[in-house]
Amino acid sequence: xxxxxxxxxxxxxxxxxxxxxxxxxxxxxxxxxxxxxxxxxxxxxxxxxxxxxxxxxxxxxxxxxxxxxxxxxxxxxxxxxxxxxxxxxxxxxxxxxxxxxxxxxxxxxxxxxxxxxxxxxxxxxxxxxxxxxxxxxxxxxxxxxxxxxxxxxxxxxxxxxxxxxxxxxxxxxxxxxxxxxxxxxxxxxxxxxxxxxxxxxxxxxxxxxxxxxxxxxxxxxxxxxxxxxxxxxxxxxxxxxxxxxxxxxxxxxxxxxxxxxxxxxxxxxxxxxxxxxxxxxxxxxxxxxxxxxxxxxxxxxxxxxxxxxxxxxxxxxxxxxxxxxxxxxxxxxxxxxxxxxxxxxxxxxxxxx
Amino acid sequence: xxxxxxxxxxxxxxxxxxxxxxxxxxxxxxxxxxxxxxxxxxxxxxxxxxxxxxxxxxxxxxxxxxxxxxxxxxxxxxxxxxxxxxxxxxxxxxxxxxxxxxxxxxxxxxxxxxxxxxxxxxxxxxxxxxxxxxxxxxxxxxxxxxxxxxxxxxxxxxxxxxxxxxxxxxxxxxxxxxxxxxxxxxxxxxxxxxxxxxxxxxxxxxxxxxxxxxxxxxxxxxxxxxxxxxxxxxxxxxxxxxxxxxxxxxxxxxxxxxxxxxxxxxxxxxxxxxxxxxxxxxxxxxxxxxxxxxxxxxxxxxxxxxxxxxxxxxxxxxxxxxxxxxxxxxxxxxxxxxxxxxxxxxxxxxxxxxxxxxxxxxxxxxxxxxxxxxxxxxxxxxxxxxxxxxxxxxxxxxxxxxxxxxxxxxxxxxxxxxxxxxxxxxxxxxxxxxxxxxxxxxxxxxxxxxxxxxxxxxxxxxxxxxxxxxxxxxxxxxxxxxxxxxxxxxxxxxxxxxxxxxxxxxxxxxxxxxxxxxxxxxxxxxxxxxxxxxxxxxxxxxxxxxxxxxxxxxxxxxxxxxxx
Numbered sequence: 001x002x003x004x005x006x007x008x009x010x011x012x013x014x015x016x017x018x019x020x021x022x023x024x025x026x027x028x029x030x031x032x033x034x035x036x037x038x039x040x041x042x043x044x045x046x047x048x049x050x051x052x053x054x055x056x057x058x059x060x061x062x063x064x065x066x067x068x069x070x071x072x073x074x075x076x077x078x079x080x081x082x083x084x085x086x087x088x089x090x091x092x093x094x095x096x097x098x099x100x101x102x103x104x105x106x107x108x109x110x111x112x113x114x115x116x117x118x119x120x121x122x123x124x125x126x127x128x129x130x131x132x133x134x135x136x137x138x139x140x141x142x143x144x145x146x147x148x149x150x151x152x153x154x155x156x157x158x159x160x161x162x163x164x165x166x167x168x169x170x171x172x173x174x175x176x177x178x179x180x181x182x183x184x185x186x187x188x189x190x191x192x193x194x195x196x197x198x199x200x201x202x203x204x205x206x207x208x209x210x211x212x213x214x215x216x217x218x219x220x221x222x223x224x225x226x227x228x229x230x231x232x233x234x235x236x237x238x239x240x241x242x243x244x245x246x247x248x249x250x251x252x253x254x255x256x257x258x259x260x261x262x263x264x265x266x267x268x269x270x271x272x273x274x275x276x277x278x279x280x281x282x283x284x285x286x287x288x289x290x291x292x293x294x295x296x297x298x299x300x301x302x303x304x305x306x307x308x309x310x311x312x313x314x315x316x317x318x319x320x321x322x323x324x325x326x327x328x329x330x331x332x333x334x335x336x337x338x339x340x341x342x343x344x345x346x347x348x349x350x351x352x353x
Numbered sequence: 354x355x356x357x358x359x360x361x362x363x364x365x366x367x368x369x370x371x372x373x374x375x376x377x378x379x380x381x382x383x384x385x386x387x388x389x390x391x392x393x394x395x396x397x398x399x400x401x402x403x404x405x406x407x408x409x410x411x412x413x414x415x416x417x418x419x420x421x422x423x424x425x426x427x428x429x430x431x432x433x434x435x436x437x438x439x440x441x442x443x444x445x446x447x448x449x450x451x452x453x454x455x456x457x458x459x460x461x462x463x464x465x466x467x468x469x470x471x472x473x474x475x476x477x478x479x480x481x482x483x484x485x486x487x488x489x490x491x492x493x494x495x496x497x498x499x500x501x502x503x504x505x506x507x508x509x510x511x512x513x514x515x516x517x518x519x520x521x522x523x524x525x526x527x528x529x530x531x532x533x534x535x536x537x538x539x540x541x542x543x544x545x546x547x548x549x550x551x552x553x554x555x556x557x558x559x560x561x562x563x564x565x566x567x568x569x570x571x572x573x574x575x576x577x578x579x580x581x582x583x584x585x586x587x588x589x590x591x592x593x594x595x596x597x598x599x600x601x602x603x604x605x606x607x608x609x610x611x612x613x614x615x616x617x618x619x620x621x622x623x624x625x626x627x628x629x630x631x632x633x634x635x636x637x638x639x640x641x642x643x644x645x646x647x648x649x650x651x652x653x654x655x656x657x658x659x660x661x662x663x664x665x666x667x668x669x670x671x672x673x674x675x676x677x678x679x680x681x682x683x684x685x686x687x688x689x690x691x692x693x694x695x696x697x698x699x700x701x702x703x704x705x706x707x708x709x710x711x712x713x714x715x716x717x718x719x720x721x722x723x724x725x726x727x728x729x730x731x732x733x734x735x736x737x738x739x740x741x742x743x744x745x746x747x748x749x750x751x752x753x754x755x756x757x758x759x760x761x762x763x764x765x766x767x768x769x770x771x772x773x774x775x776x777x778x779x780x781x782x783x784x785x786x787x788x789x790x791x792x793x794x795x796x797x798x799x800x801x802x803x804x805x806x807x808x809x810x811x812x813x814x815x816x817x818x819x820x821x822x823x824x825x826x827x828x829x830x831x832x833x834x835x836x837x838x839x840x841x842x843x844x845x846x847x848x849x850x851x852x853x854x855x856x857x858x859x860x861x862x863x864x865x866x867x868x869x870x871x872x873x874x875x876x877x878x879x880x881x882x883x884x885x886x887x888x889x890x891x892x893x894x895x896x897x898x899x900x901x902x903x904x905x906x907x908x909x910x911x912x913x914x915x916x917x
Contacts, residue, residue: 010790012689015686019683075694076697133876134880138879138880141879141883143693143694144630144693145879145883146879147693147694148636148875149875149880151829151832152871152878152879153872153875153876155829155868155872156869156872156873156875156876159382159866159869159872162869163381163383163384163866164381164382164458164459164461165458165459272825276702317715318714318715319714320715322713322714322715323710326706326709326710329703329706329709330702330706332698332702333687333699333702333703333706336687336699340690
């Protein structure tokens with residue numbers, strides 16, 4: 001056993017392991033240094049954790065789209081970040097209209113519902129069209145071809161939004177009921193953060209039940225298992241794939257609204273970083289796996305929020321929050337190297353990946 | 354493909370709707386209004402008119418092509434219907450815009466746009482004119498279909514070339530002013546913006562005529578095989594090309610040399626990425642990282658701001674290139690086992706990490722942080738300092754020639770064939786005894802080397818580097834140009850770079866929409882012509898395996914078509 005393992009190991013493996021180990025040691029060293037220095041109070045850590053969870057909730061909803069599509073088509077929908085971006089954009093316009101009508105203050109909950117529905121509808125529509133126009137004709141093409149199409153579609157959507165609505169920032173008005181914060185002991189919880197966490201959990205529960213217990217979900221799971229056999233069993237594969245895209249899009253649209261709670265501006269380039277991070281979250285949790293996406297996203301949100309202060313600060317990095325995006329990317333690289341199946345990953349072999 | 358043929362009228366309406374929606378989108382995105390000053394034929398029609406009429410024309414034409422053979426008058430009617438539907442969509446936009454202020458939502462829905470769409474006529478007359486133009490355009494599409502193939506392609510070529518010449522008026526006029534006798538002739542064709550009407554007609558007839566005449570020749574004559582030519586002729590061709598390349602910067606002047614420098618720099622990087630993506634099939638989205646590493650190493654070693662004893666450009670060059678190769682290997686090692694999508698996203702992450710590190714306060718003492726590095730050394734040969742754009746051109750040119758030669762020789766070498774084998778099927782290639790570790794790492798290292806070389810010259814050109822110029826868009830530019838040019842094809846890199854990097858710099862209006870157009874180009878390219886504009890022979894074979902049987906259009910339908 002050991003001898004077999006010794007024979008199979010290569011120089012490359014050793015180098016990769018050394019790099020990974022070095023990063024691990026750095027993280028532990030930094031954490032210990034920060035904690036022993038006692039620079040931050042317990043409240044700070046808890047606040048960071050909460051904001052991490054809120055961010056994680058948003059990532060979870062975006063990650064769902066990646067995971068569902070990957071599960072079915074075995075492709076990364078690069079343009080999903082733009083599907084996400086379209087949600088907040090819609091929301092800012094609908095919010096402006098609602099304010100003009102006067103509903104915004106009169107019926108805040110109804111307004112919220114309208115905004116959620118319209119953002120979800122627009123995102124789902126864009127995802128649906130994307131699949132119909134750009135991906136469906138290429139289903140049998142070599143792997144690189146749909147991937148490049150996705151990148152092209154991503155840029156096309158991004159700059160179409162920029163052209164249509166301008167390159168400036170669009171403010172999202174805050175709602176009366178989400179202003180302020182609650183105090184629990186010494187801990188301050190912003191209402192927006194609480195709303196983001198609760199909203200994400202609710203949405204995840206709904207989507208998970210759809211995938212698990214409805215006929216649509218059953219069709220989706222069987223198509224992701226084997227397209228040909230699913231078609232023989234009387235499942236309309238094209239329609240199921242369209243539905244999957246729409247569902248992922250709707251989730252991303254709702255995620256976009258939650259993102260607006262946390263950062264109330266919309267911008268044509270806003271999809272890029274959340275998109276990549278949500279993808280990281282999907283990989284972290286095990287791609288193709290819905291609960292995995294949720295836990296991966298929460299973990300990534302935490303790492304991104306707590307990480308800079310926890311281990312970069314201890315290593316003596318000045319203004320560590322500049323590097324929070326770098327942390328997410330490093331996590332992505334590390335997870336793909338050491339455990340490409342993710343935390344809750346199924347038997348995702350190389351043949352499938 | 355289709356089991357039943359749908360009614361031609363329904364087809365025409367659908368195509369017209371799609372064409373109209375595309376035209377509306379182009380209008381609202383702002384492309385149409387942006388080109389309003391860009392006359393093709395002076396005083397007659399502008400680029401913006403082409404932009405909103407072309408989609409209608411193209412979709413009408415595609416609708417006609419998809420319908421079963423019809424009698425001539427019916428085809429004209431189908432085309433007109435499609436055109437009418439398309440222009441109606443535009444007219445609806447104008448009408449809505451007149452009564453509702455769309456500008457709250459769409460920034461570009463300005464009265465100016467409606468003016469352009471209605472040919473600057475009063476409201477009702479303008480709308481009627483728009484609808485009428487739609488019908489005419491559709492009928493033209495129908496007419497073009499009825500013409501013999503030889504005439505049709507000659508006309509299409511002539512139209513495209515006249516539009517291009519009209520668009521590039523600034524380039525042609527500016528360059529020709531430096532050459533006395535030519536300036537007079539050129540002046541005869543061009544006015545202040547675009548071509549003179551007579552000049553346009555003359556050029557149209559000339560180009561159309563040449564194309565018609567060439568279309569009559571047998572095809573094999575038109576594609577001379579470079580390798581089969583007589584040695585003397587081959588050398589003469591090479592000599593001529595070399596002479597043109599050497600004279601180019603002094604012919605073009607400073608402004609256009611700068612554009613040329615950019616094009617060459619992207620060719621340099623494109624050839625490198627072509628090895629990684631085109632030859633070895635490893636989609637690398639973080640290619641800018643190596644460019645950045647090359648530029649930054651050059652900066653750190655030669656700038657007196659950061660280095661205690663600054664080196665010269667040539668002394669620092671080997672260190673920069675070594676750093677790039679090492680970075681390529683470091684990136685390559687962990688991603689050896691990954692394929693396709695994962696590889697793309699990990700490389701993207703790598704590129705972003707490099708940029709974020711260069712930007713961070715953490716590494717500011719070494720890399721300059723947001724302020725970047727200034728006062729980077731420029732190369733010196735003997736006592737001659739290479740500093741102007743025209744002189745740097747030769748540095749870029751030398752780089753491109755070396756790199757293109759290496760890539761061309763590598764392509765058919767043992768290594769090149771191993772790359773292609775890995776691209777086609779990794780498992781089979783490994784079973785055939787190809788060492789995938791070495792082969793893949795070589796691809797990353799060579800790609801990184803070429804990109805880094807581009808980075809060092811870039812640093813020397815600007816004498817400064819900033820982390821902001823090392824963004825994701827650089828990777829996307831390079832990726833787009835090799836895909837548009839043709840993956841795995843070295844001439845394709847030249848074509849792609851000239852088109853994608855040259856055109857936004859020549860046409861200022863286009864620059865704002867470059868990524869929009871790139872995105873659309875990538876998608877349409879992958880859907881219709883995945884092998885690129887100048888494809889590599891082997892790749893074309895792979896992608897069109899299923900189409901060995903000639904498509905039905907080649908069997909001439911029952912029309913009065915004497916051309917074939």
